Amino acid sequence: MSPEREGDGTVGQPVPFDVVARAAEADLPTGKDKTVLVRSMFDAIAPRYNLVNRMMTFGLDVRWRKQSAEALGLAKGSVVLDLACGTGDFLSILRSKGLRPFGMDLSWGMLAANRTGLPLSQADGSALPLSDSSVDGITCGYALRNFTELAAVFDEFGRVVRPGGRISLLEVAEPDHGLLLTGHRIWFRHVVPIIGGLVSDRAAYRYLPKSTAYLPPTDGLRSMLMASGFSSVNHHPLSGGLSQLITATRQGRP
Numbered sequence: 259m260s261p262e263r264e265g266d267g268t269v270g271q272p273v274p275f276d277v278v279a280r281a282a283e284a285d286l287p288t289g290k291d292k293t294v295l296v297r298s299m300f301d302a303i304a305p306r307y308n309l310v311n312r313m314m315t316f317g318l319d320v321r322w323r324k325q326s327a328e329a330l331g332l333a334k335g336s337v338v339l340d341l342a343c344g345t346g347d348f349l350s351i352l353r354s355k356g357l358r359p360f361g362m363d364l365s366w367g368m369l370a371a372n373r374t375g376l377p378l379s380q381a382d383g384s385a386l387p388l389s390d391s392s393v394d395g396i397t398c399g400y401a402l403r404n405f406t407e408l409a410a411v412f413d414e415f416g417r418v419v420r421p422g423g424r425i426s427l428l429e430v431a432e433p434d435h436g437l438l439l440t441g442h443r444i445w446f447r448h449v450v451p452i453i454g455g456l457v458s459d460r461a462a463y464r465y466l467p468k469s470t471a472y473l474p475p476t477d478g479l480r481s482m483l484m485a486s487g488f489s490s491v492n493h494h495p496l497s498g499g500l501s502q503l504i505t506a507t508r509q510g511r512p
């Protein structure tokens with residue numbers, strides 16, 4: 259659980275998203291304000307989250323999660339934490355590969371929409387309620403830019419993944435150049451907020467493209483993961499750079 263206390267909006271009763279969204283409109287919040295915004299936003303969009311994802315990516319997000327699960331390269335029966343598991347798309351894929359997954363997420367709304375039947379708990383990625391070296395691997399889909407303290411989350415990955423264990427992280431990305439970049443910018447910055455507004459929550463899907471500003475560049479992510487005890491950090495652009503996959507191995511003798 260987060261070290262924050264119930265009542266400040268980071269755990270316990272959610273703060274209405276429209277209140278928080280208006281406060282965040284002018285700028286990208288940081289610290290506790292960001293945690294409250296992110297949590298209330300995902301509570302608000304949880305019921306239609308999967309539908310909007312499929313529409314936004316033409317179903318490619320399913321393929322990207324499968325590639326990410328494959329890239330873990332862990333043996334069947336391995337215990338895998340899916341951090342920021344949301345509605346459970348990643349968990350189902352991990353289970354279908356013979357792994358033993360469980361999920362953690364900050365948002366009760368997302369956890370309530372999770373129908374996988376797998377073990378779930380509410381937790382903040384920067385303070386995981388897990389023992390040292392207790393999991394074989396971690397997956398994390400489209401959440402890095404949502405964490406308030408990314409370095410603290412990576413440190414937690416380094417603490418709870420056993421030596422020789424693996425992590426596989428997915429995030430949004432932008433193609434390098436050309437027509438794909440232009441098309442992606444128009445789609446992500448202008449069309450997605452309209453679709454999201456029609457099907458789900460306009461403020462949330464206006465915030466989504468803006469939130470990519472939180473994401474460190476590839477080299478920054480690599481350095482942070484190495485500082486948290488990972489080696490063999492690899493970066494793979496997916497579908498021409500529409501998404502990115504980062505894999506790494508926990509240092510130390512297995």
Ligand SMILES: C[S@@+](CC[C@H](N)C(=O)[O-])C[C@H]1O[C@@H](n2cnc3c(N)ncnc32)[C@H](O)[C@@H]1O
Nearest residue numbers: 300342344363364365368382383399400401404
């Ligand atoms: C874009 S969704 C991704 C959900 C899922 N991983 C997927 O691939 O569809 C981001 C998720 O990160 C969760 N999240 C944000 N900040 C978090 C934190 N500090 N600790 C745990 N989960 C967090 C949100 O509640 C949300 O469910």
